[in-house]
Amino acid sequence: MSTRSEGPLGLDDDALAACVACGLCLPHCPTYRVTGLEFASPRGRIAAMREVEAGSMPIDDSFERAMTECVQCRACEAACPSSVPFGHMMEDTRAALTEQEHGTSASRPRRALEWVGYRLVLPHHIVLLGATWLLLAAQKLHLVPKRLALPALSPRSLARRLDVERGGQPHAWLFTGCVMDAWLRDTHRSTARVMRATGATIARPGAGGDCCGALHVHAGRREEARTLARRIIASMPGDAPVVVNSAGCGAAMKEYGVLLDTPDARAFSARVRDFSEWVVERGVPATSRSATPIVVQDPCHLRHVQRSHLAVRTALGESFALVELDDDGLCCGAGGAYAATQPELATAIRDRKVDAIRNAVGQPDPVVASANPGCMLHLRAAGLDVRHPADLLAEVLDG
Amino acid sequence: MCFPDSAETIAAAVRVARRHGRPFVARGSGTGLAGGAVPVDDPVVIVTTRCNRVLDVDPVQRVAWVEPGVLNLDLSRTIRHLGLHYAPDPSSQAACSIGGNVATNAGGPHCLAYGVTAMHVLAVEVVLPDGSVTTLGGLEPDAPGYDLRGCFVGSEGTMGIATRIAVRLTPNPPEVATLLLDFTSVDDAAATVSGTIASGALPAALEMMDAKITRAVEDFVGAGYPRDAEAVLLVEVDGLADGVAEQVAAVSEIGKANGARHVRVAADDAERALLWKGRKSAFGAIARIAPDYYLHDAVVPRSKLLDVLRRVYAIADEHALTMMNVFHAGDGNLHPLIAYDRRQPGVWEHVYEAGTEILRTCIDAGGVLSGEHGVGLEKRDLMPLLFSPDDLDAQARLRDAFDPDGAANPEKVLPRGSRCGELTAERASIGDKSCPLSTHALWWCRSVGEHIGKLAVGRPRSATGSWKCARPRA
Numbered sequence: 057m058s059t060r061s062e063g064p065l066g067l068d069d070d071a072l073a074a075c076v077a078c079g080l081c082l083p084h085c086p087t088y089r090v091t092g093l094e095f096a097s098p099r100g101r102i103a104a105m106r107e108v109e110a111g112s113m114p115i116d117d118s119f120e121r122a123m124t125e126c127v128q129c130r131a132c133e134a135a136c137p138s139s140v141p142f143g144h145m146m147e148d149t150r151a152a153l154t155e156q157e158h159g160t161s162a163s164r165p166r167r168a169l170e171w172v173g174y175r176l177v178l179p180h181h182i183v184l185l186g187a188t189w190l191l192l193a194a195q196k197l198h199l200v201p202k203r204l205a206l207p208a209l210s211p212r213s214l215a216r217r218l219d220v221e222r223g224g225q226p227h228a229w230l231f232t233g234c235v236m237d238a239w240l241r242d243t244h245r246s247t248a249r250v251m252r253a254t255g256a257t258i259a260r261p262g263a264g265g266d267c268c269g270a271l272h273v274h275a276g277r278r279e280e281a282r283t284l285a286r287r288i289i290a291s292m293p294g295d296a297p298v299v300v301n302s303a304g305c306g307a308a309m310k311e312y313g314v315l316l317d318t319p320d321a322r323a324f325s326a327r328v329r330d331f332s333e334w335v336v337e338r339g340v341p342a343t344s345r346s347a348t349p350i351v352v353q354d355p356c357h358l359r360h361v362q363r364s365h366l367a368v369r370t371a372l373g374e375s376f377a378l379v380e381l382d383d384d385g386l387c388c389g390a391g392g393a394y395a396a397t398q399p400e401l402a403t404a405i406r407d408r409k410v411d412a413i414r415n416a417v418g419q420p421d422p423v424v425a426s427a428n429p430g431c432m433l434h435l436r437a438a439g440l441d442v443r444h445p446a447d448l449l450a451e452v453l454d455g
Numbered sequence: 456m457c458f459p460d461s462a463e464t465i466a467a468a469v470r471v472a473r474r475h476g477r478p479f480v481a482r483g484s485g486t487g488l489a490g491g492a493v494p495v496d497d498p499v500v501i502v503t504t505r506c507n508r509v510l511d512v513d514p515v516q517r518v519a520w521v522e523p524g525v526l527n528l529d530l531s532r533t534i535r536h537l538g539l540h541y542a543p544d545p546s547s548q549a550a551c552s553i554g555g556n557v558a559t560n561a562g563g564p565h566c567l568a569y570g571v572t573a574m575h576v577l578a579v580e581v582v583l584p585d586g587s588v589t590t591l592g593g594l595e596p597d598a599p600g601y602d603l604r605g606c607f608v609g610s611e612g613t614m615g616i617a618t619r620i621a622v623r624l625t626p627n628p629p630e631v632a633t634l635l636l637d638f639t640s641v642d643d644a645a646a647t648v649s650g651t652i653a654s655g656a657l658p659a660a661l662e663m664m665d666a667k668i669t670r671a672v673e674d675f676v677g678a679g680y681p682r683d684a685e686a687v688l689l690v691e692v693d694g695l696a697d698g699v700a701e702q703v704a705a706v707s708e709i710g711k712a713n714g715a716r717h718v719r720v721a722a723d724d725a726e727r728a729l730l731w732k733g734r735k736s737a738f739g740a741i742a743r744i745a746p747d748y749y750l751h752d753a754v755v756p757r758s759k760l761l762d763v764l765r766r767v768y769a770i771a772d773e774h775a776l777t778m779m780n781v782f783h784a785g786d787g788n789l790h791p792l793i794a795y796d797r798r799q800p801g802v803w804e805h806v807y808e809a810g811t812e813i814l815r816t817c818i819d820a821g822g823v824l825s826g827e828h829g830v831g832l833e834k835r836d837l838m839p840l841l842f843s844p845d846d847l848d849a850q851a852r853l854r855d856a857f858d859p860d861g862a863a864n865p866e867k868v869l870p871r872g873s874r875c876g877e878l879t880a881e882r883a884s885i886g887d888k889s890c891p892l893s894t895h896a897l898w899w900c901r902s903v904g905e906h907i908g909k910l911a912v913g914r915p916r917s918a919t920g921s922w923k924c925a926r927p928r929a
Contacts, residue, residue: 073746073798078739079486079550083526092458092504092524094485135549137675138742382532 063109065152067145072109074140075102081132081142086387087125090404095122098132098142105149115153123149125401127394128274129356129387134363143361144314150276173393174277178234179284181266188214188238207433213241218260220248226259228334229292231300231309234267236429243429246450247301247331253341253453258299265291270308271392273315285312289324298324301331301446303428304392307357330358332367332427332445343375343452350376350448351417353409353435355428359385368427368445375452379422383412390434402434410438423448460505462522462580462588462618469616470586472499478862479584481616483524483552488738488750489831491558491611495866501616503554509533510619517624518577518594523554523617530622539624542569545827546735557617560609562827564660564734565691567785569625571827573608580619581607584858594621606853611829612864614857628659628693632703633721633730636710637684641665641768641780643714644686645761648784650709651690652757656702660691661785662734668779668792671740678729684716688784689734691727737781738792745777745794749806753814755822757787766816767791774809776802788826789817814840830868838870847873 061069081098082088088097095104095118104122107113123146130143177184192209194200218241220230228251232244251258269284289312292298300306306328308315313322329337352368359365365385369378389395389405413424413435424442426432435442459465465481472479479499482492494500506522509530513519514537521530527548531540544563545551551561557579562571569575578592592604607614638644644663651661664672666685673680680687688710692702707718721727741748755763764780771778771793782790791813795802814824814837824834824841838847851874857863 070746073796074742076739076742076746076748077485079484079547080736080739082484082486082550083528088504092502092507094502099485137672137736137739139675140742382535 061109063111064115064156065105065109065149067105067109067148068141071141071145072102072106074138075099075136076138077103078137080137081135084131084135084384084386086127086129086131086389086405086408087401089386089408090401096125098136098140101126102140102142102145105145115156120153123153125398127356127387127389127391127398127402127405129391130360131356131385131387134360135384147273147276147278150274151278152276154276170275174272174275174280178267178271179280181234181237184234184238184266185214207239207436209239210242214238216241218244218248220244220258220260222260223262224259225294226296227256228258228296229298230258230260231265231268231288231292231298231302231305232260233300233302233305236302236305237266240429240432240444243301243444243447246444247299247446249450249453250331250335250341250446251299254335254338256338261288261291263291264288268305268308269315270304273308273311274392278315281308282316285309285315285321288312289320292324295327297334298328299331299334300328301427301444303330303355303358303362304430306330307361310362330362330364330367330427332371333362333364335449336367336370340371340374341449342454343449344454345374346376346452348376348423349379349417351379351381351413351422351424353381353388353413353424353426353431353442354385355426355431356385356387356391358427368425372425372445372448376448378425379417381412381416383409386412388431388435390428390430392430395430395434395437406434406438409435410440413440456500456502458502458505462506462582465501465503465506465523465616465618466582466586466588468499468501469582469584472501473584473586473862478865479616480864480867481523481554481558481612483555483558484526484547484550486547486551487555487559487831488752488828489559489825489833491829491831491864491867492555493832495832498865503552503616506554506618507552512537512624514539514624516594517626518621519624520619520621521553523552523557523620525553527551527553527556534624537624538627540627541575541622542566542625543572543575546738548735553620553622554617557608557620558611559827559829562783562786562788564662564689564731564783566827567661567783568657568659568693573605575623575625576604576608576620577623578621579604579607579617581615581617583615584860584863588618592621606857609829610854610857611831611868613854613868615863630696630699631659631691631693631727632699633727634688634690634692634703634706634710635680635717635719635721635730636688636690636706636715637681637717638686638688638713638715639684640714641686641764642761644688645764645784647688647710647713647715648760649757650713651706652785654705654709656692656705658690658702658706658785659693660689660783662689662782663687663784664689664734664737664781665779667744667777668737668740668781671743672733672737674743675736675740676729676733678726678733679719680730680733681717688715689730734781741779741792741794744779745796747795747797749793749795749810750828751789751791751810751813752826752828753791753817753822753824754786754788754826755817755820757785759820759822760784760787760789763789763817763820763822767813770809770812770816774805776805776809783826786826787822789822811837832867835866835868836870838868838873844873 059069060066085097094100133142264287269281272281309328310325313325354365388409389402395402425445426442427445432442457468459468477499480494482502503524506524508522510520544565545561556572560572580590582588591607592598664687669680670682690706777794779792793806795806
């Protein structure tokens with residue numbers, strides 16, 4: 057039975073002890089890859105956690121920095137032969153840092169901004185949509201600096217409702233989420249087309265089924281995440297599979313069982329499917345063959361957390377010539393809100409990914425498939441043509 | 456601590472350290488298993504992780520110049536499209552750096568057929584401990600003069616730091632086959648190893664894992680390693696297609712004759728990669744059994760493999776410790792691994808004692824202290840188990856020729872008292888200027904040597920009779 061340590065972070069003792077420091081995680085860590093710093097690596101971060109828990113190191117700015125610089129891609133977890141649960145240790149650590157409000161240098165404006173983001177905008181879909189319209193207006197007036205790398209929003213897409221009913225008793229739920237629905241609603245339209253092409257009836261979640269809380273978990277705002285998770289579970293009753301086309305959301309929802317630790321949550325988690333995973337289970341609908349080669353970029357939370365990244369290949373393989381990357385699924389640096397909170401590191405990490413993509417296909421403007429809104433937006437900001445597998449499939453659907 | 460990003464800045468870091476009278480130690484990925492990069496004596500730590508460029512690849516001459524921080528597997532990846540790879544493949548190859556490989560003269564499963572790091576390093580540009588930069592060895596087949604490159608490879612940072620390395624690139628074999636043989640006893644597996652080598656076959660790799668480690672590894676990779684086997688052998692043969700087929704048949708036959716239950720040949724590259732991923736994750740998977748481990752790295756003559764293995768398990772039983780073996784069976788390079796939990800009181804003493812007994816067993820069987828991990832800090836004080844004072848003195852004088860001030864990675868590899876010459880300093884420090892060196896040296900060598908001998912093994916080494924220093928040096 058695992059026990060919680062009595063240190064200031066309250067981490068799981070056995071998890072802390074389980075790292076044998078072999079270093080096999082290092083090449084898979086995006087921040088280690090671009091900095092070469094031990095404390096920017098999983099092994100170094102665990103060593104720092106151990107020191108803090110043992111009381112031999114204070115929680116200071118450098119510790120907080122080492123923890124907040126982690127993208128939480130969890131590639132180290134997949135690479136770890138001893139399966140050290142690094143993702144959960146990092147979430148526990150961030151939760152402790154957030155809850156205890158250590159007198160570190162996190163500034164008041166930053167905290168205020170976080171409050172607006174996590175408490176006001178993300179959980180209230182209407183506010184998010186309103187903010188998106190404002191953003192769109194600002195974009196039209198050229199008030200949004202390019203370096204923020206925000207997506208080009210389409211008023212046409214935003215003005216039209218998604219043609220999927222809320223609630224009911226569908227064959228499968230289409231989880232629409234918060235940012236996806238505001239910024240990438242066309243991808244939901246593609247997802248709905250493909251799902252219906254398999255003969256399934258679909259519905260969107262009922263009231264409250266918007267924000268899954270993934271970003272909250274990453275930021276250590278676990279109580280808020282729990283509240284959101286309960287809302288999500290209540291919004292999609294029954295036994296029908298919950299289809300998620302955002303890898304980050306899907307990964308978080310598959311971990312509701314751990315987050316809430318209730319039978320209901322575990323049962324819900326077992327129903328969650330990534331879009332491609334569900335399409336492959338259900339049977340890929342008939343498509344025509346396209347000549348476009350597609351570079352497959354695996355979102356970390358699809359590959360390292362859900363570990364269902366192979367389904368994308370099965371779903372797209374019949375219709376497209378797929379090109380694999382030779383980088384062991386190294387993170388692109390998007391990491392949920394990471395691209396916004398750590399722009400320098402996120403850009404350095406992305407540069408590696410962009411090189412890997414261009415080298416793999418041997419041409420400057422390849423089409424890239426990526427099943428996560430964060431990666432899509434982050435890589436698009438580097439000038440790549442990135443599309444969701446659902447968009448790609450919808451284009452080649454027969455009839 | 457500093458993070459240079461080029462050959463020039465590494466050299467500058469060494470010069471700055473020396474100007475301030477500080478020793479220095481290089482650190483790569485920190486995957487070493489003998490503590491070679493552990494800072495002792497408050498040195499400047501020169502981290503090479505940012506020197507990670509492959510500078511030049513010549514596919515015709517099959518040579519690449521790389522910076523020391525390039526990861527071993529990254530190098531092979533970079534040249535894969537040329538049909539080439541870098542042959543030495545330590546288990547940590549995904550994470551370890553070429554610079555670290557050069558420092559320890561690293562081995563790996565495929566070194567059985569292809570040779571260890573020293574055979575794949577043609578030249579090294581090094582910054583010497585005085586801050587000057589020079590190139591040892593060369594790209595020509597037989598570089599003139601003494602083979603100082605050979606000295607440097609495996610010197611564990613005690614002769615300077617490699618700043619650029621010219622490595623030999625190996626063509627990918629036209630055909631590869633990987634076999635997994637499983638046995639109901641370690642004895643049968645060991646007999647298969649001896650049988651294979653005795654038959655004249657030279658597999659590219661010949662690896663053994665025992666029951667516990669096989670199960671831990673299988674929990675991680677799910678490669679289909681048999682959970683009920685007492686031992687498995689992972690054998691790889693490569694070469695031209697016909698020869699490979701023949702070797703597969705030969706190894707299978709020898710295995711079956713020695714009681715192999717199944718012989719599985721990997722069907723494709725993916726299956727082969729998964730099997731190797733299992734083998735190469737073995738050490739990292741130990742925490743599935745216990746959170747700490749003490750790993751040894753001794754080499755014994757292959758003819759003694761079985762006897763030594765039995766004794767190794769017996770030693771662990773006597774100390775009630777969990778013992779696992781995963782090793783390069785083909786070249787007799789044992790990796791007895793003791794898994795334990797440091798939170799358990801008193802366990803470390805047993806682990807250490809058992810470890811020393813194991814090493815003594817290996818050396819008594821005609822083996823050596825280290826196969827590929829190096830000596831570093833961990834085995835430094837065990838050096839007198841294997842080397843006579845003459846041997847140690849010769850090594851110390853070679854080291855001094857590179858680093859007369861002892862600034863490069865101090866306190867590593869050679870135990871204190873290795874040099875008879877150290878006496879001059881010791882004597883000066885105790886204010887004794889009159890004592891004739893010859894008698895004093897003898898006394899010092901004897902007492903220091905005995906002291907180390909006792910520390911290490913509890914008794915002086917008897918094979919050489921005494922600790923007498925034959926050639927005291929003024």
